[in-house]
Amino acid sequence: MDELQRTRRPGGRSARIGAAVHQAVTDLVGERGYGGFTVSEVAARAGVADTTVYRRWGSLEALLTDVTLTRLTARSPMPDTGSLVGDLRTYAAQVAREITGPDGLAVLRLAVLLSGSGPEGLRLRDGFLAERARQLQSMLDRARERGESPPDALAVVDHVMAPMYIRVLFGAEPLTPEYVEGLVDRLLG
């Protein structure tokens, strides 16, 4: 039986359902906050049966996880501009645009929720963080190969990403282009 695992065929219907369910989750998070809706409400909004959601994602937690990671991954391709300062400024500006965009705060809040969820959520999150760290590391490795002196990846997270995330999560101060560029220049300077 183990060798006869079902595989999901790629195809239009599955992809359409995935997109409709993801959009329903993002909309509901924006309207009610996370924790403010059920699997049934997601299914109704997406126009699918509850059982379709449970069969594919298993639980609301796993669904929220999938939505968060998909959005965070899809929206931040790592730039390759030819210089470290160019790469980091471009990357930081991308992240700033995402998290201040129409549902950026909802996605950030999903990420916070995910980190407080059960083992499945944590496993997915660790996989995501490892993948992002790998991408960031390859940007820094390219800089080193060009003869530049890049900071380590954790320093980028701590001193460029974290200040932007906290400003948006706490709604404290706007993310102006000058501010975002200043974070990068301070890290490199």
Next chain:
Amino acid sequence: MDELQRTRRPGGRSARIGAAVHQAVTDLVGERGYGGFTVSEVAARAGVADTTVYRRWGSLEALLTDVTLTRLTARSPMPDTGSLVGDLRTYAAQVAREITGPDGLAVLRLAVLLSGSGPEGLRLRDGFLAERARQLQSMLDRARERGESPPDALAVVDHVMAPMYIRVLFGAEPLTPEYVEGLVDRLLG
């Protein structure tokens, strides 16, 4: 009528109710996440009537706000050690202890929730942020008066507080004493 506003008499019963309701909120946030409970459930847990909660706080949002700000304020007295590096290291270590403590994550999440709530929540949050900025500023002003060259308050928030908050909110890496001290030393170096 405007001149005959009721004032709440200070006293044991009011304080006891306040403490019981605050603890009930913190416990429920820890158990269910924010958004996962109602005013009635808070009241039942605290052993008071729903109307008592509504009369005093008006709404769940205002109650969550009050709990968050009270805890954030009570737990972070600003140190005065005689040197900037001592003050900032002590302050950063205090904050690290709080947010990694038994209900530190719950309080941080309340702060995130609060920032996404209505005008009353935002007004209270702005008042709190202004008060914290004032306290931090007086620590930095003392350093300047001693002839030191302190960073500005926003830089402390961005490069010492934000990295710690994000690590805890995303559950990414532990806050070791070496890490926390490193954030301060990097800011001052």
